[in-house]
Amino acid sequence: MDFPGVRALDNVSFTAESGKVVSLLGENGAGKSTLLKILYGDYQPTSGKVLIDQKEAVFRSPFEALQNGVSVIYQERQLVQNLSVGDNVFLGHPPRRLGFIEGRDLNHATQKIIDEFGLPFKAEDRVWELSVAHQQMVEIMKAYNRKIDIIAFDEPTASLTETEIHKLFEIIRKLKAENKIVLYVSHRLKEIFEICDDVVVLKDGRFVNKLRIQDATEEELVRMMVGRDLKGIFQRLVHTTSFGKVILEVRGLCNSRLTDVSFALREGEILGFSGLVGSGRTELMQAIFGVDRYERGEILFDGSPVRITFPADAIRLGIGLCPEDRKQQGIIPIRSLRENIVVTIQKELARLGVFINRQKEVALAQEQVKNLDIRASGVEQAIMYLSGGNQQKSIVGRWLARKPRVLILDEPTKGIDVGAKAEIYKMISELARQGIAIILVSSELPEIIGLCDRILIMKDGRISGELARAEATEEKVLSFALPH
Amino acid sequence: MSTVQQAIADRRTGVVARFFASPMAGMTIAIAAMFVGFAFAAPNFFLPANFLNILIASSTMGLVAVGESYLIIAGQIDLSPGAVSAFSGMVIAVMLKNSIAPMISVPAALLVGAGIGYLNATLVNRLKLQPFIATLATSSLFRGLAFIINDGKTEQIFNKGFLALGLERYLGLPISVWVLLIALAAFTILLRYTTFGRSVYIIGGNPVAARLAGINARRLVTKLYVMCAALTSLGGVMLASRMNAGQPTASNGLEFDAITATVLGGVAFSGGSGSMPGTILGIFILVGFNNGLLIMNVPSFWQYVARGGLLVVALSFDTIRQLIRRR
Numbered sequence: 001m002d003f004p005g006v007r008a009l010d011n012v013s014f015t016a017e018s019g020k021v022v023s024l025l026g027e028n029g030a031g032k033s034t035l036l037k038i039l040y041g042d043y044q045p046t047s048g049k050v051l052i053d054q055k056e057a058v059f060r061s062p063f064e065a066l067q068n069g070v071s072v073i074y075q076e077r078q079l080v081q082n083l084s085v086g087d088n089v090f091l092g093h094p095p096r097r098l099g100f101i102e103g104r105d106l107n108h109a110t111q112k113i114i115d116e117f118g119l120p121f122k123a124e125d126r127v128w129e130l131s132v133a134h135q136q137m138v139e140i141m142k143a144y145n146r147k148i149d150i151i152a153f154d155e156p157t158a159s160l161t162e163t164e165i166h167k168l169f170e171i172i173r174k175l176k177a178e179n180k181i182v183l184y185v186s187h188r189l190k191e192i193f194e195i196c197d198d199v200v201v202l203k204d205g206r207f208v209n210k211l212r213i214q215d216a217t218e219e220e221l222v223r224m225m226v227g228r229d230l231k232g233i234f235q236r237l238v239h240t241t242s243f244g245k246v247i248l249e250v251r252g253l254c255n256s257r258l259t260d261v262s263f264a265l266r267e268g269e270i271l272g273f274s275g276l277v278g279s280g281r282t283e284l285m286q287a288i289f290g291v292d293r294y295e296r297g298e299i300l301f302d303g304s305p306v307r308i309t310f311p312a313d314a315i316r317l318g319i320g321l322c323p324e325d326r327k328q329q330g331i332i333p334i335r336s337l338r339e340n341i342v343v344t345i346q347k348e349l350a351r352l353g354v355f356i357n358r359q360k361e362v363a364l365a366q367e368q369v370k371n372l373d374i375r376a377s378g379v380e381q382a383i384m385y386l387s388g389g390n391q392q393k394s395i396v397g398r399w400l401a402r403k404p405r406v407l408i409l410d411e412p413t414k415g416i417d418v419g420a421k422a423e424i425y426k427m428i429s430e431l432a433r434q435g436i437a438i439i440l441v442s443s444e445l446p447e448i449i450g451l452c453d454r455i456l457i458m459k460d461g462r463i464s465g466e467l468a469r470a471e472a473t474e475e476k477v478l479s480f481a482l483p484h
Numbered sequence: 485m486s487t488v489q490q491a492i493a494d495r496r497t498g499v500v501a502r503f504f505a506s507p508m509a510g511m512t513i514a515i516a517a518m519f520v521g522f523a524f525a526a527p528n529f530f531l532p533a534n535f536l537n538i539l540i541a542s543s544t545m546g547l548v549a550v551g552e553s554y555l556i557i558a559g560q561i562d563l564s565p566g567a568v569s570a571f572s573g574m575v576i577a578v579m580l581k582n583s584i585a586p587m588i589s590v591p592a593a594l595l596v597g598a599g600i601g602y603l604n605a606t607l608v609n610r611l612k613l614q615p616f617i618a619t620l621a622t623s624s625l626f627r628g629l630a631f632i633i634n635d636g637k638t639e640q641i642f643n644k645g646f647l648a649l650g651l652e653r654y655l656g657l658p659i660s661v662w663v664l665l666i667a668l669a670a671f672t673i674l675l676r677y678t679t680f681g682r683s684v685y686i687i688g689g690n691p692v693a694a695r696l697a698g699i700n701a702r703r704l705v706t707k708l709y710v711m712c713a714a715l716t717s718l719g720g721v722m723l724a725s726r727m728n729a730g731q732p733t734a735s736n737g738l739e740f741d742a743i744t745a746t747v748l749g750g751v752a753f754s755g756g757s758g759s760m761p762g763t764i765l766g767i768f769i770l771v772g773f774n775n776g777l778l779i780m781n782v783p784s785f786w787q788y789v790a791r792g793g794l795l796v797v798a799l800s801f802d803t804i805r806q807l808i809r810r811r
Contacts, residue, residue, distance in 0.1 A: 335689045355677055
């Protein structure tokens with residue numbers, strides 16, 4: 001396969017062989033996703049071509065790509081939520097008799113694939129009932145069922161737990177054994193070393209290098225992608241040891257997803273929340289922030305009990321939340337960076353509390369852009385055109401504009417490239433030093449261990465363990481998080 | 485793709501290029517084409533008296549278009565205005581028949597309208613009905629009640645004070661036109677220059693993010709439905725005064741005219757974008773177009789066809805422009 005001279009991607013060419021897993025590695029904006037979209041016929045290249053078996057392949061739509069044995073699994077799931085697993089696996093080409101869908105054949109054939117993959121759900125299950133990980137498996141089954149030769153994954157593990165990743169890798173190895181070409185896009189270097197044969201490094205839309213995985217080291221790959229060394233980023237962060245007074249205290253919080261959760265947070269402290277996906281971390285943050293209700297327990301802010309029923313209540317106290325799902329819950333995509341930043345404080349900036357004061361808004365937005373080093377063409381640029389890392393910084397900026405006392409960051413580095421991650425770590429550490437109390441929810445253990453002063457681990461809606469910075473290791477965190 | 489286009493648009497700072505890049509370009513060209521067309525085919529179109537006709541014909545629908553603009557920008561929609569307008573007309577006519585003074589009956593009718601808006605909001609917010617379905621239901625409900633309230637009969641209005649609303653002129657313009665112009669100005673300012681207006685865009689752009697940023701989306705949506713229905717009710721009352729009667733069949737399809745005008749003016753159904761100046765252009769091009777065709781004696785059946793054509797041409801302008809540029 002070749003991609004010579006694809007524009008927007010600047011003259012990227014590489015080849016991939018059957019029976020190999022090839023990783024596309026690069027920061028956000030390096031052009032990995034664009035490449036996959038061209039391969040899938042979603043975007044058209046301005047110049048250059050894709051060759052399959054020495055023949056030029058021109059796909060004007062994903063449909064044509066699929067018909068020619070190419071499938072791309074995007075980060076955003078492309079499943080019809082209300083249909084069954086079987087319907088999705090056979091989407092667009094169900095078994096038919098006299099023009100009617102043959103439901104029994106469909107379910108039977110689907111169940112065969114499910115069993116082959118060793119998964120615990122049924123062909124008749126509705127897709128929306130499945131976990132995110134299982135939905136991802138359905139996507140793969142969909143491609144597998146099409147008898148494709150080339151399959152590409154865009155960040156497949158972003159929302160999977162360790163066990164689920166393991167399962168995915170088993171399936172990828174199976175595809176490999178069947179002599180398919182697998183393209184694998186991920187930021188997680190560990191995974192790339194585990195599953196890939198070759199790695200293609202891209203940077204700013206340019207081809208940097210292609211090498212065999214056994215010839216590569218982690219440091220070398222990072223340097224190629226970012227042009228700087230990430231190792232030691234956590235060591236270089238300055239940690240405070242003297243915290244202020246307790247600012248937020250939660251006592252015995254209960255609702256349908258939480259059982260008796262208690263903890264206290266001090267000013268200037270970075271408190272980590274670890275645990276598996278679905279262990280109740282996000283639910284706890286939503287209860288504290290007034291998104292969800294809590295049935296029992298109490299929340300104390302600055303020493304006095306408070307009742308938080310709406311996010312607006314939490315915001316008034318000085319709490320900010322950067323939600324887990326940046327695209328769905330964080331950004332207001334079509335509005336400007338300025339509007340996205342000042343949204344939390346627009347009333348306070350307005351004249352008489354009503355009339356928008358544009359100068360003040362611009363000044364405040366520019367201040368955040370400068371302090372957080374947000375890269376945009378200007379504060380009037382629509383936020384959807386910013387890269388993931390810059391969008392995340394803008395959401396943080398939205399809260400900093402209010403000078404918060406507690407900042408909750410739920411998976412702040414999800415889907416963000418290595419370089420931007422390092423910047424976000426520095427920013428978090430800097431904010432803590434300014435005395436802001438920080439709650440960091442993260443599924444990435446190195447990040448939790450490297451950044452937090454104290455780690456609480458959750459399991460099944462309860463706090464199952466607590467570790468101080470000095471004693472925290474990945475093994476210890478996992479021993480509290482995993483079911484026994 | 486669109487970032488690239490934006491970059492191109494930014495670089496070519498020529499007035500012409502900037503104009504073509506703006507979302508209002510399609511509308512402005514449509515208006516120009518309309519004027520040129522009518523200049524040849526319907527010279528009477530340009531008489532001042534006819535412009536006044538256009539304003540008068542816009543007065544009820546224009547008020548509704550204001551309410552719809554706010555709702556659609558916020559990601560909502562209201563399909564009940566036709567029924568609300570008719571029902572309000574019937575309510576005022578029946579109250580006047582029972583010799584309730586206009587000073588009381590007009591505010592009372594507007595209050596009834598606001599109440600219907602509150603009902604719409606409750607169906608959407610509390611019962612979680614889709615706005616489309618909820619307002620379709622209230623539309624049917626109040627169209628029915630508009631008939632029931634007076635046994636299906638048209639109710640003539642004789643109250644001189646009330647009829648003055650449709651007849652009297654200040655500074656050469658009928659009261660209903662003044663109401664429209666003032667409303668257009670006030671709601672333009674509200675949408676563009678206040679935090680209220682900003683919040684309308686924000687909840688339309690991403691309701692979940694808006695909530696997490698501390699905006700009370702429910703309360704805002706309630707205000708918008710109440711606003712739209714109250715404006716509609718005001719339009720219905722003014723219509724009754726112009727017609728000297730409350731008619732249960734009045735304002736059929738009013739919501740679709742208003743939504744057409746709104747969409748013509750560049751308010752996107754996906755929510756979060758659009759503007760009042762756009763809607764104002766949309767109102768006058770739609771009414772002006774109808775008026776011109778009327779002057780040209782185009783049969784009314786063909787007016788529907790022409791209006792459909794206008795909608796397609798004006799709204800596909802943006803896509804057509806991109807297709808041409810790509811060539």
